[in-house]
Amino acid sequence: MGSDDRAGTAHDDSAERPTMATVAEAAGVSPMTVSYTFNQPARVARATRQLVLETAHRLGYGGPNPTARALRRGRNDAIAVVLGEPLAYAFDDGQATRFLAGVADVCTERGLGIVLLPMQNDGHDRRRILDAAVDGYVIWTTSDEAPALEAVVASGLPHAIHGGPATSTGTLVTIDNQAAATAVGLEAVHDAKQPAVLSFPIEVERRPQVLRGPAIEEASFPVARHRLLGYRAACERAGLSWQDVVVATVPANTPTAAADAADDLLSGDFRPDAILAMSDTLAIEVVRAAAARSMSIPTDLRITGWDDTPEADTYGLTTVRQDLRMQGAACAHALLGDPPGVEVVTWSVIVRRTTRPRP
Amino acid sequence: MGSDDRAGTAHDDSAERPTMATVAEAAGVSPMTVSYTFNQPARVARATRQLVLETAHRLGYGGPNPTARALRRGRNDAIAVVLGEPLAYAFDDGQATRFLAGVADVCTERGLGIVLLPMQNDGHDRRRILDAAVDGYVIWTTSDEAPALEAVVASGLPHAIHGGPATSTGTLVTIDNQAAATAVGLEAVHDAKQPAVLSFPIEVERRPQVLRGPAIEEASFPVARHRLLGYRAACERAGLSWQDVVVATVPANTPTAAADAADDLLSGDFRPDAILAMSDTLAIEVVRAAAARSMSIPTDLRITGWDDTPEADTYGLTTVRQDLRMQGAACAHALLGDPPGVEVVTWSVIVRRTTRPRP
DNA sequence: CTGTTAGCGCTTTCAT
DNA sequence: ATGAAAGCGCTAACAG
Numbered sequence: 001m002g003s004d005d006r007a008g009t010a011h012d013d014s015a016e017r018p019t020m021a022t023v024a025e026a027a028g029v030s031p032m033t034v035s036y037t038f039n040q041p042a043r044v045a046r047a048t049r050q051l052v053l054e055t056a057h058r059l060g061y062g063g064p065n066p067t068a069r070a071l072r073r074g075r076n077d078a079i080a081v082v083l084g085e086p087l088a089y090a091f092d093d094g095q096a097t098r099f100l101a102g103v104a105d106v107c108t109e110r111g112l113g114i115v116l117l118p119m120q121n122d123g124h125d126r127r128r129i130l131d132a133a134v135d136g137y138v139i140w141t142t143s144d145e146a147p148a149l150e151a152v153v154a155s156g157l158p159h160a161i162h163g164g165p166a167t168s169t170g171t172l173v174t175i176d177n178q179a180a181a182t183a184v185g186l187e188a189v190h191d192a193k194q195p196a197v198l199s200f201p202i203e204v205e206r207r208p209q210v211l212r213g214p215a216i217e218e219a220s221f222p223v224a225r226h227r228l229l230g231y232r233a234a235c236e237r238a239g240l241s242w243q244d245v246v247v248a249t250v251p252a253n254t255p256t257a258a259a260d261a262a263d264d265l266l267s268g269d270f271r272p273d274a275i276l277a278m279s280d281t282l283a284i285e286v287v288r289a290a291a292a293r294s295m296s297i298p299t300d301l302r303i304t305g306w307d308d309t310p311e312a313d314t315y316g317l318t319t320v321r322q323d324l325r326m327q328g329a330a331c332a333h334a335l336l337g338d339p340p341g342v343e344v345v346t347w348s349v350i351v352r353r354t355t356r357p358r359p
Numbered sequence: 360m361g362s363d364d365r366a367g368t369a370h371d372d373s374a375e376r377p378t379m380a381t382v383a384e385a386a387g388v389s390p391m392t393v394s395y396t397f398n399q400p401a402r403v404a405r406a407t408r409q410l411v412l413e414t415a416h417r418l419g420y421g422g423p424n425p426t427a428r429a430l431r432r433g434r435n436d437a438i439a440v441v442l443g444e445p446l447a448y449a450f451d452d453g454q455a456t457r458f459l460a461g462v463a464d465v466c467t468e469r470g471l472g473i474v475l476l477p478m479q480n481d482g483h484d485r486r487r488i489l490d491a492a493v494d495g496y497v498i499w500t501t502s503d504e505a506p507a508l509e510a511v512v513a514s515g516l517p518h519a520i521h522g523g524p525a526t527s528t529g530t531l532v533t534i535d536n537q538a539a540a541t542a543v544g545l546e547a548v549h550d551a552k553q554p555a556v557l558s559f560p561i562e563v564e565r566r567p568q569v570l571r572g573p574a575i576e577e578a579s580f581p582v583a584r585h586r587l588l589g590y591r592a593a594c595e596r597a598g599l600s601w602q603d604v605v606v607a608t609v610p611a612n613t614p615t616a617a618a619d620a621a622d623d624l625l626s627g628d629f630r631p632d633a634i635l636a637m638s639d640t641l642a643i644e645v646v647r648a649a650a651a652r653s654m655s656i657p658t659d660l661r662i663t664g665w666d667d668t669p670e671a672d673t674y675g676l677t678t679v680r681q682d683l684r685m686q687g688a689a690c691a692h693a694l695l696g697d698p699p700g701v702e703v704v705t706w707s708v709i710v711r712r713t714t715r716p717r718p
Numbered sequence: 719c720t721g722t723t724a725g726c727g728c729t730t731t732c733a734t
Numbered sequence: 735a736t737g738a739a740a741g742c743g744c745t746a747a748c749a750g
Contacts (some may be wrong), residue, residue, distance in 0.1 A: 017515055019727055030737045035729060045735060062513040066492040067429045068727035071742050076426060077490065078474065087463035087473070088684075097450035104446035108477055113491050114446075115437065116473040118463060124470065131436065132472055133425040133492055154421040156376055256669070310615070325447075378743055389721050394745060404719060427743035430726050722749075727742105734737075 018061040027055035038064055070133060078113035079103075079335060080134040082152065084142035085206070085252065087118040092254040094281055095307060095324055096140060099162060102328020103138055110336070119148050121204060126151040136335040138162070138328075139170075143204050143220040160331035164222030171334035173327050175347040177223055180306075180320045181230020182237070185276050187318050187355040188302040189238045192274035196246040196265055197231050198258070198282045200224040206251045210264055213243035224278065227306075231276050246270045250282060258285035266293060273301055280305035280312045280319055287315050287354065303354040316353035322346075377420040386414035397423055429492065437472035438462075438694060439493040441511065443501035444565075444611065446477045451613040453640055454666060454683055455499060458521060461687020462497055469695070478507050480563060485510040495694040497521070497687075498529075502563050502579040519690035523581030530693035532686050534706040536582055539665075539679045540589020541596070544635050546677050546714040547661040548597045551633035555605040555624055556590050557617070557641045559583040565610045569623055572602040583637065586665075590635050605629045609641060617644035625652055632660055639664035639671045639678055646674050646713065662713040675712035681705075 016022075024031040029052060036043045037052040044052070056063075070076045081103055083090045090096040100114075107114050115132050119125045119142075129137070129151035137152045141163035149167060152159050159170040166172040189195045201207070202219035216232060219225035232242045248265050250257040258277075262285045265272060277283035283305030287297065295301050305312055308321035327345055351357070375381075383390040388411060395402045396411040403411070415422075429435045440462055442449045449455040466473050474491050478484045478501070488496070488510040496511045500522035508526060511518050518529040525531040548554045560566070561578035575591060578584035591601045607624050609616040617636075621644045624631060636642035642664030646656065654660050664671055667680035686704055710716075 032737055043735070060513070060515060062510070062515060063489045065727050066490050067426060067435060069729075070426045070492060071430050072728045074742070076492065078492070087467065088460035091450065091456035091460050097456075101447035101450055104475070104477060108446070108479065111483070111487070114475045116463070116475060118467050120467065128470065130422045131425050133429060133435065133437070151421075154419075156419060156421060391721060402719070424743050431744045433726070
C-alpha cells in the first residue's frame, strides 16, 4: 500500500473513557449543562456551550453514551431485521436485499439504526432476539415454528412480519401469494402436460430435494406453502394432477443454488414442459439451463418467475410483479406505529415471452 | 392469507413491561436471584429457578432488558458496519455483500449483532455513528475526508477499516491495491495502444464521468486512487502516456451502472483497445457491451476485472484474485481484539482469455 | 445457594 | 440559563 496510508499508532487503553460528569467537572459546570449542550444547544448560553464543547474535545469525549441514553429514554432508536437464514445467503438473495433496502429507506429517513439478526436454528435464536437492544422487529419470511417468532412475541415489542406466518400481536405484510401463484401458474400450465415447480425450501433444514406431488399442507414456510397451493390450483384447473408434478427445492434463493436445481430438473427422467419458479433468480437459471440444452422457449418449455426484476424483462420472463422494497418500507412503518396505509399489497402478472398466450 | 396463519397470544398494551424487580417481588425472591436464573442458572437451586421462570412467564417477562444489561456490563455485543453509501447500493454491490458476509460470519459465531450504518454525506453522519450502541466499527471503503471517519475516531471505540483510509487508532485491512493494479493492468496493456479504465468513483459525489488522464493524487477514495496509480504504472511501463488514457467512473459498483459506463466507453470517439475495470461486475458489462458490438476479445479489446468472482471464470476474465469475505472477517477479528493473523492480505493475478499472453 | 449494596451514564422533572 | 435529585433496569462485587 502507498505511503499515504499510515495507520496504527497504538491504542491507548489506559485512558478511561470520559463521561458527562468528567467533562462537567473539567469545565466547571454541572452534568446537566453538558447534557443540554449536546441535546438542546439552544438552551445553553453561547459562552457556556463553547466552553463545554472545547472541554469535551480536549478530553476526547465523543458525546453522550448511546446505551445510557437509551436506558434513560426507554428507546433505542434502532430496529432489528430478523433473517431466517445465514446472512451470507441473505446478501446473495435479491428478494431479501430489496426488502432490506425498503426497511433501510425508512430507517435512514427516521434516523434509526438497523440491527441484522441472523438466525441459526440452533437453540440460541431466542437469545439472539431477546438480547438485541432494539425498539421492534421486522421479520423476513420465516417458518411457522421458528423459535424466533415466539421470542419476538415474548419481547412484547412491536413487530411486522413479511410473508408470514402471522402473530397475534404483529402486523403481517404480504401479497396474496396463493392467488398470484394461481394466476401466474396458469400462464405456463394452460398448454403444458408435465409441469414442474422450482420452489423455495419447504422444511426448515432447507435441503435441496426433488419431490413428486408433495403434501403441501406440511410445508413449514407460509410463503412457499401458499405459492405451492396456488400452483397446484393452476395445475388442477388445467386438468393436470398434482400427483404428477415434480417439485424441486433450492436451499437458498441464489443464482448458484438455482443453477444446480435447474440442472437437476432438466437432466432427470422427468421431462418438464413447464417450470414454475418462485423467483426470477430461479427462473433465469432455468432459462439458461434450457438454452444450454438447446431447448426452445416457450415451445419446449414454458417458464414463469416471480418479482418482475429488471432481469425478468431482459429475459422476457412471464412473472408476478410485486414491490418488495415497498413491502420492506411497509413493515418498518407498521412497526413504528405509522398509519397502516399499505395493509393491502398489490401484485399483478406480467406476461412475456417465456409462456404462450392463453386462449 | 389463510387461516392456517395464527400464532402467539394476545398483547396487553396497558400492562407495564415487567422488570426484574417485578418478577422478584412476585416470586418472593431478590432481584439477584432472578438475574442469576437468567444468566447463571446453574447457580440457582432447581426449585427456585423453576419458580422464577414460572413467575416470569406468568408476568410476560421476556428476560433481562438488553439496554440496561449493556449499560451495566459496559458492552453492547454488537458491532457497526459503516457503509459509505445508501444501503440499497451496498446490497447491489457484490464486493460489499461479500465483505459483509465475512463480517457476519464472525458476528454469527460470536453471537454479536450487526448494526448497519448507511452514510448520507448530509451532515448527520457523525450523529448516526456516535448514536449507535455498539462496541466497535468496521468501515467499508470510504473517502479520505469522510466525516464518518472522524466520528469513529472520536468515539474512541476500536475500529477496522477496509481498503482505506487508515486512521491512527484503527486497523487497516487491505491488499496492496497499487501493486495488484500494476500487475493485472500489464496483462491487458502490454500489447495495447489505447487503454481505458473503468473506475469506482474518485470524488465523493460519486458522479459518473469520463476523464482523460485525470490527476490521480486528487482522487478521494484510497482504494480507487491506489488502483489508478497502479494502472498508470502499468501503462507507463508499456510505453503509454497516462495523458491519453480515458478513465470512466461509475456511481456505484452495480451491473446497471456498469452497463451505462461500458456503453459510454465503447460508443465514444475514443476507441479503447484495452479496458481495465475495478471489479468483475464492471468488467463483465464491458464484455457484454463488446459482444453486442461484435468486437472480438481479446483481439479488438483486452479486458481485466477485479475480485475473481465465479462469473470471472464463466466469462474467462483476467482478473485480480482477492478474498473479500475473508477480509470482512479479518476486520471483525481485528476490531474484537483477536490476534491479527491476517495483517497481510494476499492477492494474485488470474490470467484468462480476455487478455493476450505477455511475451 | 441467596441477598445487599452500589453504581453503569444519562436525562426527566422540578427548582432556582 | 443552570442545577439538584432521582432513577431507567440491570449486574459486579462482595457478603452470608
